[in-house]
Amino acid sequence: MVARAVTIFHHEEQGGGSCCPHPSPPPREPAEDLCCISTNLQYLQTSGWYWGSISASEAREALLQKPEGTFLMRDSSHPRYMLALSVQTRYGPTSVRIEYSRGSFWLDSISSSLPQLQSFPDVVSLIQYYTGSGQTPQGHSSSDSHPEPKPDPENHTAKDSGVPLKLKHPLHKPDAFPSLQHLTRLTINRHTTDCPSLLPLPKPLLHYLQDYPFRI
Numbered sequence: 001m002v003a004r005a006v007t008i009f010h011h012e013e014q015g016g017g018s019c020c021p022h023p024s025p026p027p028r029e030p031a032e033d034l035c036c037i038s039t040n041l042q043y044l045q046t047s048g049w050y051w052g053s054i055s056a057s058e059a060r061e062a063l064l065q066k067p068e069g070t071f072l073m074r075d076s077s078h079p080r081y082m083l084a085l086s087v088q089t090r091y092g093p094t095s096v097r098i099e100y101s102r103g104s105f106w107l108d109s110i111s112s113s114l115p116q117l118q119s120f121p122d123v124v125s126l127i128q129y130y131t132g133s134g135q136t137p138q139g140h141s142s143s144d145s146h147p148e149p150k151p152d153p154e155n156h157t158a159k160d161s162g163v164p165l166k167l168k169h170p171l172h173k174p175d176a177f178p179s180l181q182h183l184t185r186l187t188i189n190r191h192t193t194d195c196p197s198l199l200p201l202p203k204p205l206l207h208y209l210q211d212y213p214f215r216i
Contacts, residue, residue, distance in 0.1 A: 036103050043124045044073055046212050048178040049170035056095055059086035062171060063093040069168025073123065081108070083123060087165060096165065098123060124214045131167045131216055170216060182212070190215045
């Protein structure tokens with residue numbers, strides 16, 4: 001599988017929010033936001049690669065010896081953000097904040113000169129998009145922490161240029177490894193992307209598929 005890629009740029013952790021705000025969706029009731037966030041957290045808990053409230057340094061430690069493209073989702077250490085995506089890049093682990101507004105999620109963007117990054121109705125769809133094959137989306141995003149430098153990669157630093165971000169393999173939390181039933185559901189979802197609800201299965205099994213309609 002060929003991962004999509006996006007180039008990310010970095011700023012200090014204590015810095016402000018994105019300087020390139022995403023277009024605001026139509027107004028929503030607070031209850032709708034609560035329902036959306038609750039559903040997304042349920043998806044993430046089911047995924048097995050949501051690590052909760054670990055710190056950026058703990059995420060770096062977990063990813064440090066993993067192959068490029070290994071990733072996990074965690075709670076952001078920035079008070080204005082809920083989630084951060086931590087991923088192993090060719091220059092070491094780094095983290096990218098996840099923006100949320102009125103039912104939409106997208107990678108945090110800090111460049112006003114670049115097109116907006118695509119938004120998604122849930123976080124797992126966002127991750128699934130960037131792990132899928134296809135053309136590289138154009139966009140730059142800010143980090144929740146600086147990448148772990150490697151020795152002299154042609155004197156590259158995150159300050160000088162962007163860090164290519166590719167998502168390939170989720171890193172499952174040791175105490176939340178997916179069950180055999182969930183792994184089977186993922187396999188079915190990967191092979192029936194169009195209409196899984198039309199499969200000749202009992203309704204309880206169809207409901208189980210619909211509870212997590214993703215391939216990752």
